[in-house]
Amino acid sequence: MTMKLELFVLPVSDVDRxxxxxxxxxxxxxxxxxxxxxxxxxxxxxxxxEASILFGKGLTTAAPGSAQGLYLIVTDxxxxxxxxxxxxxxxxxxxxxxxxxxxxxHDGGEVVHDSPGQERLAGPHPERASYGSYATFSDPxxxxxxxxxxxxxxxxx
Numbered sequence: 001m002t003m004k005l006e007l008f009v010l011p012v013s014d015v016d017r018x019x020x021x022x023x024x025x026x027x028x029x030x031x032x033x034x035x036x037x038x039x040x041x042x043x044x045x046x047x048x049x050e051a052s053i054l055f056g057k058g059l060t061t062a063a064p065g066s067a068q069g070l071y072l073i074v075t076d077x078x079x080x081x082x083x084x085x086x087x088x089x090x091x092x093x094x095x096x097x098x099x100x101x102x103x104x105x106h107d108g109g110e111v112v113h114d115s116p117g118q119e120r121l122a123g124p125h126p127e128r129a130s131y132g133s134y135a136t137f138s139d140p141x142x143x144x145x146x147x148x149x150x151x152x153x154x155x156x157x
Contacts, residue, residue, distance in 0.1 A: 007043075010055040012141050013064035015040050018055055021139050025089050027053070046072055065142030077124055077133040077149035084137065084147075091137040091147070096125040124149065 012018040022044045023029060030052060031043040039058040045051075049072075074080035077094050084091045098119040125132030133149040 004050065006051050008051065008053050008067070008070070009060050009062075010053045010067050010070075010139075010143055011060050011062035011064045012055045012139070012143070014140070015042060015056050017140050018042070019044070021089075022053070024087055025084060026087060065138075068144040070143065070145045072145060072147050073150050074147050075149065075151055077135060077147060080147050080149075081135045089137055092135050093122060094124050094133055094135050095120050095122055096133050097121070 010018070019029070019032065019042050026047050027044040028047070029042070029044055031041065033042075034040045036058075040056040041054060041059060042056050043052055043054050045053075072080075081091050081094055098121050128149070128151070130150045130152045131148065131154075135147040137145050137147075139145070
């Protein structure tokens with residue numbers, strides 16, 4: 001059996017503001033539907049992705065900004081960051097973990113550490129190892145995104 005994660009419901013407070021942000025970030029608009037005054041849906045897909053986001057009004061009871069650790073995988077972290085910054089999106093500087101472990105904690109779009117001895121260092125991974133370089137950004141509600149550079153996938157992926 002094959003299972004694919006294809007859609008994530010994102011909690012936002014202002015549908016129009018969120019739509020404008022994600023379109024500005026380069027996400028493709030797939031659907032915008034106002035069913036009733038209390039039910040709206042906006043469906044967008046990041047460039048090149050098979051998975052999408054859905055947000056609107058009446059879709060979730062989750063608090064706006066509570067989605068953290070949403071990973072966007074890129075093949076060139078510096079190029080991806082520059083493109084988003086060029087589109088007017090505030091993105092952290094590129095960073096890596098001194099232990100070469102991918103990040104596991106998020107708070108408002110910022111990566112936090114909860115393992116003793118793990119440290120966030122400036123710049124891409126020194127060997128540009130796959131899974132080793134990151135940058136973060138948040139949408140207007142504080143939903144936290146992580147860009148992660150992967151140039152070669154682990155076996156079986």
